[in-house]
Amino acid sequence: MNLLEKDLVSVAKAVNSCSMHVVLLPWLAFGHILPFTELAKRIARQGHRVTLLSTPKNTRRLIDIPPDLAGLIRVVDVALPRVEHLPEGAEASIDLPSDDLRPYLRLAYDAAFARALSDILRAPEPSRPDWVLTDYAAYWAPVAAARHGVPCAYLSLYAAAVLGFFGPPEALMGRGRYAKTAPEHLTEVPDFVPFPTAVAYRGHEARQMFKPAAVPDVSGVAELYRSGMSIHGSQVVGIRSSREFEPEWLRLLAELYQKPVIPVGLFPPPPAQDVAGHEATLRWLDGQAPDSVVYAAFGSEAKLTSAQLETIALGLEASGLPFLWAFRAPSDADTGGEGTGGLPTGFEERVNGRGVVCRGWVPQVSFLAHGSVGAFLTHAGWNSVTEGLANGVKLVLLPLMFDQGLNARHLVEKKMGVEVARDDDDGSFAPKDIAAALRRVMVEDDGDEFAVKAKELARVFGNDEANDQCLRDFLRYLSEHSRGP
Numbered sequence: 364m365n366l367l368e369k370d371l372v373s374v375a376k377a378v379n380s381c382s383m384h385v386v387l388l389p390w391l392a393f394g395h396i397l398p399f400t401e402l403a404k405r406i407a408r409q410g411h412r413v414t415l416l417s418t419p420k421n422t423r424r425l426i427d428i429p430p431d432l433a434g435l436i437r438v439v440d441v442a443l444p445r446v447e448h449l450p451e452g453a454e455a456s457i458d459l460p461s462d463d464l465r466p467y468l469r470l471a472y473d474a475a476f477a478r479a480l481s482d483i484l485r486a487p488e489p490s491r492p493d494w495v496l497t498d499y500a501a502y503w504a505p506v507a508a509a510r511h512g513v514p515c516a517y518l519s520l521y522a523a524a525v526l527g528f529f530g531p532p533e534a535l536m537g538r539g540r541y542a543k544t545a546p547e548h549l550t551e552v553p554d555f556v557p558f559p560t561a562v563a564y565r566g567h568e569a570r571q572m573f574k575p576a577a578v579p580d581v582s583g584v585a586e587l588y589r590s591g592m593s594i595h596g597s598q599v600v601g602i603r604s605s606r607e608f609e610p611e612w613l614r615l616l617a618e619l620y621q622k623p624v625i626p627v628g629l630f631p632p633p634p635a636q637d638v639a640g641h642e643a644t645l646r647w648l649d650g651q652a653p654d655s656v657v658y659a660a661f662g663s664e665a666k667l668t669s670a671q672l673e674t675i676a677l678g679l680e681a682s683g684l685p686f687l688w689a690f691r692a693p694s695d696a697d698t699g700g701e702g703t704g705g706l707p708t709g710f711e712e713r714v715n716g717r718g719v720v721c722r723g724w725v726p727q728v729s730f731l732a733h734g735s736v737g738a739f740l741t742h743a744g745w746n747s748v749t750e751g752l753a754n755g756v757k758l759v760l761l762p763l764m765f766d767q768g769l770n771a772r773h774l775v776e777k778k779m780g781v782e783v784a785r786d787d788d789d790g791s792f793a794p795k796d797i798a799a800a801l802r803r804v805m806v807e808d809d810g811d812e813f814a815v816k817a818k819e820l821a822r823v824f825g826n827d828e829a830n831d832q833c834l835r836d837f838l839r840y841l842s843e844h845s846r847g848p
């Protein structure tokens with residue numbers, strides 16, 4: 364018995380024998396590891412054992428298991444192999460200087476994590492898992508699990524509307540009449556959607572998604588194909604969503620997939636316990652009027668250019684509103700581009716007192732939960748949206764990549780946010796567009812329409828009991844369909 368197996372056995376003995384053992388397999392991106400970790404804690408609080416796989420560096424910087432759950436959650440650190448062209452020390456997409464390098468990270472992930480999962484699946488009773496819960500990237504997980512008689516569930520960190528738009532799993536794998544093989548397939552609502560909706564990509568977003576890759580996909584398996592394979596091979600699909608938010612899309616997904624589709628709740632994380640280094644910012648927020656501040660942040664994956672960041676800076680300035688900006692350096696800063704560092708000359712002096720620019724990682728949820736923050740200028744990454752909704756702030760949407768355009772259309776359709784106006788051809792936006800969208804929700808909010816809606820949404824999406832009930836329903840399904848003894 365190796366060390367890992369011994370550990371798993373001791374964890375297993377420590378807990379109730381009726382509980383399940385669930386293996387969680389997040390992709391190597393902050394926006395995936397963070398929600399999977401939150402889910403691990405919530406599953407453990409329901410009395411189940413969890414094995415969460417990540418890499419040593421990601422565990423150190425992101426995964427914080429409270430002592431009361433340490434006996435139920437086992438974090439397994441999987442070292443990535445050396446892969447040519449993968450920068451030294453890169454263990455998540457945030458570490459890659461360019462998106463073109465993602466295939467190298469996928470290649471390393473596939474090699475190391477498929478082997479680690481096999482080791483875990485081979486563990487003797489009582490450590491053998493009852494379920495594998497996989498993210499989109501581990502397309503090999505359902506087959507590996509089935510080989511050991513263990514069922515696999517797909518956990519979608521995307522909303523049901525996003526998956527629904529892409530159609531059945533075969534379409535994600537590039538097969539059948541709904542396969543999206545050209546930009547124009549992304550700009551129209553597909554005819555299998557039986558209700559009116561505006562959920563579709565814009566032309567500039569679709570063209571960006573079909574931009575030829577600068578390097579071939581050395582991992583051999585594209586991102587959409589991975590999702591399709593993972594969904595196809597899974598017995599059940601859990602969605603980070605709720606029935607209140609998108610019942611119509613959840614129903615459609617169950618039809619498209621011909622398998623159970625269960626919302627697992629939005630599971631918004633609580634504010635950080637440790638805000639060391641951010642005390643001054645929190646004090647500044649304490650001094651602002653309730654609901655008056657715009658919090659601006661664009662997640663961990665999108666790499667904005669210095670020109671885009673300058674436009675955002677000028678937009679925040681032109682809005683005349685107090686703001687707090689989680690600023691990440693521009694993608695062209697160290698590549699010999701015309702980069703200015705992303706901030707216009709004299710910007711910080713001009714907005715001094717009214718605006719705060721935070722560099723580096725910030726405790727986003729603690730900021731969103733602060734009573735002074737009234738709006739969130741966001742790229743519409745699904746974590747950020749759920750955190751904003753749960754904390755009752757108004758959403759101003761500036762989508763940049765992936766699911767974000769669809770999220771933005773969906774939220775606007777449900778009157779849960781306002782999208783920044785863009786040039787339809789190239790997707791560019793001007794400072795006045797940012798300022799106008801911010802002022803629309805913060806200053807020109809007739810009858811407090813957006814404010815009232817935001818608080819109402821917080822009662823639904825921030826309701827821990829409702830979120831946990833969704834998770835319990837999902838876990839009950841897993842428990843009733845667990846592998847036999």
Ligand SMILES: O=c1ccn([C@@H]2O[C@H](COP(=O)(O)OP(=O)(O)O[C@H]3O[C@H](CO)[C@@H](O)[C@H](O)[C@H]3O)[C@@H](O)[C@H]2O)c(=O)[nH]1
Nearest residue numbers: 394520662663664665689724725727744745746747765766
């Ligand atoms: O300084 C920071 C920056 C981010 N975060 C957190 O990091 C997460 C970021 O997630 P998200 O807002 O979803 O953005 P991305 O990291 O860009 O997320 C990726 O993953 C999401 C879930 O699959 C997708 O919806 C996005 O489109 C994709 O870019 C959130 O929990 C934030 O609270 C911090 O705590 N501090």
